[in-house]
Amino acid sequence: MIDxxxxxxxxxxxxKIEHKLAMAQAKKLRAETLLSKVEASMIPASPDDDxxxxxxxxxxxxxxxxxxxxxxxxxxxxxxxxGVIENMHLHWKHRELVKLISKQKTLSFVxxxxxxxxxxxxxxxxxxxxxxxxxxxxxxxxxxxxxxxSLRPRNLFTKTKALKRSIAM
Numbered sequence: 502m503i504d505x506x507x508x509x510x511x512x513x514x515x516x517k518i519e520h521k522l523a524m525a526q527a528k529k530l531r532a533e534t535l536l537s538k539v540e541a542s543m544i545p546a547s548p549d550d551d552x553x554x555x556x557x558x559x560x561x562x563x564x565x566x567x568x569x570x571x572x573x574x575x576x577x578x579x580x581x582x583x584g585v586i587e588n589m590h591l592h593w594k595h596r597e598l599v600k601l602i603s604k605q606k607t608l609s610f611v612x613x614x615x616x617x618x619x620x621x622x623x624x625x626x627x628x629x630x631x632x633x634x635x636x637x638x639x640x641x642x643x644x645x646x647x648x649x650x651s652l653r654p655r656n657l658f659t660k661t662k663a664l665k666r667s668i669a670m
Contacts, residue, residue, distance in 0.1 A: 553625050553643040564628040567598045567639030576603040576638075581617050582663035587652040589622045593642040598627070601638040611636045621654055 555563070574588050585601075592599040601618070605611050611629060615638050619626045624640035631637075658666060 553641070553645070555625060555627070555641065560627055563598060563641050564630070564639060567600050567627060568630060568637065570596075570598065570600045572596070573600040573602050573637075576601050576605075576614070578604070578667045579660065579663040580667060581614055581621070581657065582660055583653040583655075583657040584660055585618070586621050586654055586657065589618070589624065589640065590648055590652045593624070593646060594648065597642055599624070599640050599642075601640070602632065602634050602636070603638060604635045606635075608636070611638070614638075621657065623649075 572592070574585065574592065576585065589599050589601075603611050603614065605614070608629075615626055615629055618624075618638065618640065622640065623646075624642050627639040627641050629636055629638055657663075
């Protein structure tokens with residue numbers, strides 16, 4: 502009887518451990534699928550392979566029109582974050598051009614920011630112009646523009662995180 506009791510106790514213990522192992526493997530599988538989804542969303546948005554090429558005449562015309570525009574998006578100390586890209590797409594809903602005014606002082610920093618905006622938004626950089634307010638960045642949406650499903654890219658900082666990054670810099 503003592504042997505049977507110890508056998509049943511060990512069998513219950515083995516079943517309990519097997520159940521815990523199965524639960525741990527299921528959790529691991531769920532975590533791996535969730536991690537793969539997160540990693541897939543962290544891949545930066547790539548511009549189209551069929552990138553729009555502007556002629557010099559079009560570039561000059563778009564620059565003149567863009568500088569005369571009254572509507573603009575401010576780029577403050579936060580720099581580029583997901584809300585800026587979303588606002589660009591919302592501007593492109595009604596207009597072909599969007600003008601961003603940056604308060605940064607150095608041209609090299611503005612050029613880096615312009616390349617990042619061009620890459621993330623999928624637009625074409627028309628001009629970087631020095632103004633009394635700062636620098637004006639003018640972007641053209643392109644002839645074959647389509648609005649993305651999600652206007653906010655997942656790989657950029659949010660507004661609060663961008664502010665923390667700019668303060669840390």
